[in-house]
Amino acid sequence: xxxxxxxxxxxxxxxxxxxxxxxxxxxxxxxxxxxxxxxxxxxxxxxxxxxxxxxxxxxxxxxxxxxxxxxxxxxxxxxxxxxxxxxxxxxxxxxxxxxxxxxxxxxxxxxxxxxxxxxxxxxxxxxxxxxxxxxxxxxxxxxxxxxxxxxxxxxxxxxxxxxxxxxxxxxxxxxxxxxxxxxxxxxxxxxxxxxxxxxxxxxxxxxxxxxxxxxxxxxxxxxxxxxxxxxxxxxxxxxxxxxxxxxxxxxxxxxxxxxx
Amino acid sequence: xxxxxxxxxxxxxxxxxxxxxxxxxxxxxxxxxxxxxxxxxxxxxxxxxxxxxxxxxxxxxxxxxxxxxxxxxxxxxxxxxxxxxxxxxxxxxxxxxxxxxxxxxxxxxxxxxxxxxxxxxxxxxxxxxxxxxxxxxxxxxxxxxxxxxxxxxxxxxxxxxxxxxxxxxxxxxxxxxxxxxxxxxxxxxxxxxxxxxxxxxxxxxxxxxxxxxxxxxxxxxxxxxxxxxxxxxxxxxxxxxxxxxxxxxxxxxxxxxxxxxxxxxxxxxxxxxxxxxxxxxxxxx
Numbered sequence: 001x002x003x004x005x006x007x008x009x010x011x012x013x014x015x016x017x018x019x020x021x022x023x024x025x026x027x028x029x030x031x032x033x034x035x036x037x038x039x040x041x042x043x044x045x046x047x048x049x050x051x052x053x054x055x056x057x058x059x060x061x062x063x064x065x066x067x068x069x070x071x072x073x074x075x076x077x078x079x080x081x082x083x084x085x086x087x088x089x090x091x092x093x094x095x096x097x098x099x100x101x102x103x104x105x106x107x108x109x110x111x112x113x114x115x116x117x118x119x120x121x122x123x124x125x126x127x128x129x130x131x132x133x134x135x136x137x138x139x140x141x142x143x144x145x146x147x148x149x150x151x152x153x154x155x156x157x158x159x160x161x162x163x164x165x166x167x168x169x170x171x172x173x174x175x176x177x178x179x180x181x182x183x184x185x186x187x188x189x190x191x192x193x194x195x196x197x198x199x200x201x202x203x204x205x206x207x208x209x210x211x212x213x214x215x216x217x218x219x220x221x222x223x224x225x226x227x228x229x230x231x232x233x234x235x236x237x238x239x240x241x242x243x244x245x246x247x248x249x250x251x252x253x254x255x256x257x258x259x260x
Numbered sequence: 261x262x263x264x265x266x267x268x269x270x271x272x273x274x275x276x277x278x279x280x281x282x283x284x285x286x287x288x289x290x291x292x293x294x295x296x297x298x299x300x301x302x303x304x305x306x307x308x309x310x311x312x313x314x315x316x317x318x319x320x321x322x323x324x325x326x327x328x329x330x331x332x333x334x335x336x337x338x339x340x341x342x343x344x345x346x347x348x349x350x351x352x353x354x355x356x357x358x359x360x361x362x363x364x365x366x367x368x369x370x371x372x373x374x375x376x377x378x379x380x381x382x383x384x385x386x387x388x389x390x391x392x393x394x395x396x397x398x399x400x401x402x403x404x405x406x407x408x409x410x411x412x413x414x415x416x417x418x419x420x421x422x423x424x425x426x427x428x429x430x431x432x433x434x435x436x437x438x439x440x441x442x443x444x445x446x447x448x449x450x451x452x453x454x455x456x457x458x459x460x461x462x463x464x465x466x467x468x469x470x471x472x473x474x475x476x477x478x479x480x481x482x483x484x485x486x487x488x489x490x491x492x493x494x495x496x497x498x499x500x501x502x503x504x505x506x507x508x509x510x511x512x513x514x515x516x517x518x519x520x521x522x523x524x525x526x527x528x529x530x531x532x533x534x535x536x537x538x539x540x541x542x543x544x545x
Contacts, residue, residue, distance in 0.1 A: 114285020
């Protein structure tokens with residue numbers, strides 16, 4: 001198999017830049033020299049099986065805890081050194097459901113707006129605007145526990161947009177959704193890339209969520225095994241389908257590690 | 261005005277107005293959550309009332325309370341025990357907040373708070389104040405009912421007790437916040453009941469005057485003297501009668517600062533416990 005092609009970075013204009021990030025939990029390595037970039041107005045799929053290190057990478061990008069080595073920049077702002085400037089440009093949809101089920105949709109969104117320093121009247125206005133964008137304006141007053149899984153996800157997407165971030169992270173955003181809801185969530189996010197110029201990092205383990213012309217970053221056992229457009233991955237792996245290429249790359253990685 | 265960037269984006273504000281909006285939002289959410297959970301309000305109220313109506317009534321004849329400050333006359337046991345029960349309301353509420361934070365962490369809600377661009381210490385303090393606001397609602401509701409049970413402190417006491425409640429609530433809340441970072445799973449909360457709530461409550465001056473404890477067990481008296489909850493109870497007891505107890509105030513302020521520092525350290529992104537344990541790794545990605 002051919003080597004992974006190098007990536008060019010632009011620290012100032014990239015929505016997200018991750019360079020040389022490694023992390024371990026005690027003796028267990030979780031990420032090893034991970035680099036990737038998401039340009040503004042770009043949609044990048046972070047593809048990896050369970051346990052690949054996607055959630056750890058997200059935890060570092062969102063500064064749940066600090067990256068030990070390497071750098072992470074959001075719109076040029078270093079997450080560790082300039083956390084406020086970086087995090088205000090970041091919207092996140094977490095893997096686990098994170099809405100407050102006891103509160104209404106609008107109350108949840110107003111809370112999130114407040115977390116970004118947006119007062120109540122403005123927060124309410126933005127919330128209604130964002131709900132309209134995801135087709136849920138009529139559910140603003142509904143308790144979150146009455147929403148379907150797909151609707152909750154759309155509310156979480158609306159929530160992530162309230163403070164107009166330059167970069168949007170979605171961690172396994174379609175887990176537990178039916179096909180129609182998955183497609184709807186994906187279509188909304190792809191639309192945002194075009195309309196607002198948001199840079200999106202879409203983490204998933206499902207190859208059928210990747211479009212033919214998407215850029216993918218293939219993460220396996222904490223390492224980036226490939227980064228580039230899908231056709232290049234197919235070419236590199238000498239496979240006709242993305243599923244085949246994905247299997248091939250991960251198997252090659254396993255074989256290499258077994259030999260080592 | 262909200263700042264607008266060259267790209268037309270309107271990120272939130274990080275100035276004073278932004279801080280205020282963030283603080284209000286966090287406190288308001290805690291209050292809203294509490295009001296939505298009526299059974300929680302009921303449970304929070306019933307617990308001290310059971311102690312007041314049943315336990316205190318039963319012990320009225322058994323336990324004599326001599327004239328000790330701040331009381332100027334002999335008082336009924338119900339009157340003596342009320343400040344301790346108010347402190348119990350604060351203690352249970354703080355632990356409830358701790359429980360909800362462990363729950364929030366497990367479900368992911370906590371991460372929406374921590375990903376805010378405001379400093380983490382500010383976010384945690386705001387969360388703490390939200391818990392205190394809820395505790396105040398419970399404490400005053402209890403004091404109102406106790407009034408009709410012949411526990412009638414002077415009117416000024418209801419005002420004077422407010423800062424004492426806030427401070428004691430902050431101390432217990434900060435302890436709970438620190439504990440929420442240490443507790444790995446919700447199931448461990450039973451341990452919190454056994455090893456934190458009950459010892460703190462029983463080994464204090466909440467139920468019996470310290471001189472009585474000293475008579476029966478000097479060792480227990482020493483333990484009560486080392487228990488910060490004792491000082492919270494005494495601070496509230498004196499404040500409820502319009503008096504300030506300086507030693508209790510100093511101890512409560514000191515423990516509040518220490519617990520807060522421990523909680524902020526535990527949630528620190530680079531040094532804290534979350535970083536060492538890899539909390540979000542459970543997600544599987």
